[in-house]
Amino acid sequence: xxxxxxxxxxxxxxxxxxxxxxxxxxxxxxxxxxxxxxxxxxxxxxxxxxxxxxxxxxxxxxxxxxxxxxxxxxxxxxxxxxxxxxxxxxxxxxxxxxxxxxxxxxxxxxxxxxxxxxxxxxxxxxxxxxxxxxxxxxxxxxxxxxxxxxxxxxxxxxxxxxxxxxxxxxxxxxxxxxxxxxxxxxxxxxxxxxxxxxxxxxxxxxxxxxxxxxxxxxxxxxxxxxxxxxxxxxxxxx
Amino acid sequence: xxxxxxxxxxxxxxxxxxxxxxxxxxxxxxxxxxxxxxxxxxxxxxxxxxxxxxxxxxxxxxxxxxxxxxxxxxxxxxxxxxxxxxxxxxxxxxxxxxxxxxxxxxxxxxxxxxxxxxxxxxxxxxxxxxxxxxxxxxxxxxxxxxxxxxxxxxxxxxxxxxxxxxxxxxxxxxxxxxxxxxxxxxxxxxxxxxxxxxxxxxxxxxxxxxxxxxxxxxxxxxxxxxxxxxxxxxxxxxxxxxxxxxxxxxxxxxxxxxxxxxxxxxxxxxxxxxxxxxxxxxxxxxxxxxxxxxxxxxxxxxxxxxxxxxxxxxxxxxxxxxxxxxxxxxxxxxxxxxxxxxxxxxxxxxxxxxxxxxxxxxxxxxxxxxx
Ligand SMILES: Nc1ncnc2c1ncn2[C@@H]1O[C@H](COP(=O)(O)OP(=O)(O)OP(=O)(O)O)[C@@H](O)[C@H]1O
Ligand SMILES: [Mg+2]
Numbered sequence: 001x002x003x004x005x006x007x008x009x010x011x012x013x014x015x016x017x018x019x020x021x022x023x024x025x026x027x028x029x030x031x032x033x034x035x036x037x038x039x040x041x042x043x044x045x046x047x048x049x050x051x052x053x054x055x056x057x058x059x060x061x062x063x064x065x066x067x068x069x070x071x072x073x074x075x076x077x078x079x080x081x082x083x084x085x086x087x088x089x090x091x092x093x094x095x096x097x098x099x100x101x102x103x104x105x106x107x108x109x110x111x112x113x114x115x116x117x118x119x120x121x122x123x124x125x126x127x128x129x130x131x132x133x134x135x136x137x138x139x140x141x142x143x144x145x146x147x148x149x150x151x152x153x154x155x156x157x158x159x160x161x162x163x164x165x166x167x168x169x170x171x172x173x174x175x176x177x178x179x180x181x182x183x184x185x186x187x188x189x190x191x192x193x194x195x196x197x198x199x200x201x202x203x204x205x206x207x208x209x210x211x212x213x214x215x216x217x218x219x220x221x222x223x224x225x226x227x228x229x230x231x232x233x234x235x236x237x238x
Numbered sequence: 239x240x241x242x243x244x245x246x247x248x249x250x251x252x253x254x255x256x257x258x259x260x261x262x263x264x265x266x267x268x269x270x271x272x273x274x275x276x277x278x279x280x281x282x283x284x285x286x287x288x289x290x291x292x293x294x295x296x297x298x299x300x301x302x303x304x305x306x307x308x309x310x311x312x313x314x315x316x317x318x319x320x321x322x323x324x325x326x327x328x329x330x331x332x333x334x335x336x337x338x339x340x341x342x343x344x345x346x347x348x349x350x351x352x353x354x355x356x357x358x359x360x361x362x363x364x365x366x367x368x369x370x371x372x373x374x375x376x377x378x379x380x381x382x383x384x385x386x387x388x389x390x391x392x393x394x395x396x397x398x399x400x401x402x403x404x405x406x407x408x409x410x411x412x413x414x415x416x417x418x419x420x421x422x423x424x425x426x427x428x429x430x431x432x433x434x435x436x437x438x439x440x441x442x443x444x445x446x447x448x449x450x451x452x453x454x455x456x457x458x459x460x461x462x463x464x465x466x467x468x469x470x471x472x473x474x475x476x477x478x479x480x481x482x483x484x485x486x487x488x489x490x491x492x493x494x495x496x497x498x499x500x501x502x503x504x505x506x507x508x509x510x511x512x513x514x515x516x517x518x519x520x521x522x523x524x525x526x527x528x529x530x531x532x533x534x535x536x537x538x539x540x541x542x543x544x545x546x547x548x549x550x551x552x553x554x555x556x557x558x559x560x561x562x563x564x565x566x567x568x569x570x571x572x573x574x575x576x577x578x579x580x581x582x583x584x585x586x587x588x589x590x591x592x593x594x595x596x597x598x599x600x601x602x603x604x605x606x607x608x609x
Contacts, residue, residue, distance in 0.1 A: 075465060104466035115248065
């Protein structure tokens with residue numbers, strides 16, 4: 001198991017954003033997470049990546065307890081994440097954003113990571129904007145940069161948080177193809193996405209969160225067809 | 239992602255620009271001229287240049303701390319004073335050669351900064367600033383208790399550390415000048431080496447991947463952690479390096495003064511307020527800013543220092559005007575207006591000339607942006 005969550009909980013005051021969540025992710029899996037707004041999906045990513053400390057529960061990476069490890073240590077250990085609200089280094093260029101991620105995420109020197117950074121920029125469609133300041137990018141490109149920067153750290157476990165929103169159908173297809181390629185190269189992927197048809201084109205298992213609780217998981221089709229999930233999404237198009 | 243194959247690299251990093259190449263050549267010429275200055279300039283020039291170069295060193299290190307790392311310290315006098323007192327201790331108590339003592343004093347200031355950082359880093363923002371000032375006050379009070387170094391009233395350097403020092407005597411033999419004149423030259427050369435070293439160290443740090451990390455931390459500390467940057471460790475490194483620089487500079491300044499007292503060595507006005515002014519006026523978070531700033535500061539001080547406290551009020555007013563209307567300072571404003579970077583740190587991605595499309599860089603259609 002690359003990732004094991006054990007009764008992971010996070011409270012913000014009286015609000016339980018994560019409520020005793022447990023599940024395992026085998027190495028090489030592509031896992032999808034869905035759930036209505038405010039279900040606690042992004043909070044779960046922050047708990048896994050180390051941006052937030054849990055109120056209770058444990059996170060295991062490769063069987064090792066990393067609950068107390070910092071975000072920086074977890075990145076070096078192989079967890080890469082994109083932020084739902086893009087958090088670029090605005091006064092650095094797009095290329096420099098990747099450079100810092102590649103150097104520090106992998107403990108390499110700049111000269112050693114130039115090629116791989118260039119390749120990631122190419123794969124994410126940002127090559128023509130490599131030398132632009134990240135702060136000058138459109139929202140769509142900022143989202144691309146989120147994924148590119150996470151990839152630059154060459155993660156073994158990649159956490160993607162709503163990166164397909166706002167894309168045209170064609171762009172969405174390209175994104176799906178790109179993620180499948182990353183997955184095919186051996187990277188374990190957990191993808192939070194509201195654009196369900198894109199998600200289902202990639203993942204082999206689905207986890208459903210609601211009010212901070214894991215309410216369903218399993219085969220994507222079966223989960224989507226279950227009465228429970230239909231009830232949650234009643235009124236919102238799938 | 240796909241592994242990089244062994245074939246010819248397709249991408250390359252470029253930092254140099256035509257302007258920076260010209261600037262580098264000019265720098266070399268300037269350094270040669272400055273190094274030769276003692277052979278044709280008089281004593282007052284030496285003394286003025288000593289002041290400019292030592293203040294420049296302090297400004298570079300404070301800029302590294304506040305400008306590049308967001309650690310707004312108002313307590314660098316802690317390490318200036320500590321370095322100065324350590325020089326006196328090494329030379330008076332240990333009989334160490336003063337040039338060696340400068341380096342040792344800086345090193346010990348850095349060693350002291352390490353545990354100090356654990357204390358002050360618990361504080362954020364304004365509390366950090368106050369914390370650094372408190373540390374300086376504590377150092378001052380402690381050294382005022384050290385009787386063997388003169389206690390509250392201070393002490394003077396012996397002749398062995400000044401006129402009779404090996405470096406000074408060597409200049410006397412080379413030039414046949416009086417020891418007092420030779421000492422001014424010796425101090426000047428040391429200050430020149432220190433200032434060049436300060437610029438080289440800060441620029442080298444910014445050009446290394448640590449410079450990228452510092453920029454990332456300033457832009458978004460939380461996100462920097464998620465890409466593997468240890469923000470606390472980076473800041474601690476900068477704090478210790480700045481203390482090393484401030485300690486060496488303090489040691490050199492008081493080697494030249496040859497007299498020390500706790501109130502002077504730990505002066506907030508002299509070693510932090512003036513340095514703050516220099517960096518703000520010249521342009522924070524640029525290498526060139528402190529150079530421009532120290533020249534402006536020196537001019538103003540020459541013209542106005544006879545006015546006493548009015549002069550301090552004028553400096554304060556000027557700093558506030560600059561902060562309000564030219565927050566990037568004189569150099570920062572010019573650099574932005576004319577896209578001028580003598581010490582570039584921006585890394586551009588280019589297609590390596592051997593492969594790919596030789597005539598195009600990834601930015602060919604885009605405006606190349608600098609900040
Ligand atoms: N730092 C915080 N402080 C207080 N409450 C928070 C914080 N972060 C999230 N929350 C709350 O926790 C709940 C879960 O938020 P989260 O962002 O994890 O939801 P989500 O499933 O990602 O939603 P969305 O689909 O809108 O992205 C929400 O009610 C949110 O308001
Ligand atoms: Mg979310």
